[in-house]
Amino acid sequence: MSDSELTSQHAPLRPPSDWVQRWSHLVPVGAEVLDVASGPGRHMQWFAERGCSVTGVDRSGEALASAERFGKVIKSDIEGGTWPLAGRQFAAVVVTNYLWRQNFPDILESVAPGGVLIYETFAIGNESVGRPARAEFLLQTGELLGLCKGLRVIAYEDGFLDEPARFVQRIVARHEPSPASELFRAQLGHSD
DSSP states (O other): OOOOHHHHOOOOOOOOHHHHHHHHGGTTOOOOEEEEEEEOHHHHHHTTTTOOEEEEEOOOOHHHHTTTSEEEEOOOTTTOOTTTTTTTOOOEEEEESOOOGGGGHHHHHHHEEEEEEEEEHHHTGGGGTSOOOGGGGBBOHHHHHHHHTTTTTEEEEEEEEETEEEEEEEEEOOOOOHHHHHHHHHHHHHOO
């Protein structure tokens, strides 16, 4: 089946997040990228078009039917089950419009040394302009910074955006490799 036939079978995707677009230059061509709660694959498409190998995880089979044209997909209820990617690490982990605090340690462990986390989701204040409005789905002031302690923060924003109106927190953070692991990689002749 041709790419045009595949595309015609699926509804057009929304454009990728401005935040993801702005910081995707940190992800090298050929890198492995994980899209958490990928939905139909707008960020999978963005990175696949940039030469990355992409994996998406979502609980919706319908969404993954769209996303699978861009890379590997994993159907998993990551809120109710075990993390399906235990032990796997990626050069980039992308999360947008999703928050389930219990999975944050798994998400962080999925970022390989030298890799980046690109995360954007709703924050307190969003209840005044739309959904989500329940506190358990809204980051508290500065919470994303706290959750990413141990990573090197490259960029962070916490505030209001319009079109559509929403309150968000977003971060780009790098998992700095330890000097010992970098020395070992250098001795083996490996480099990033």
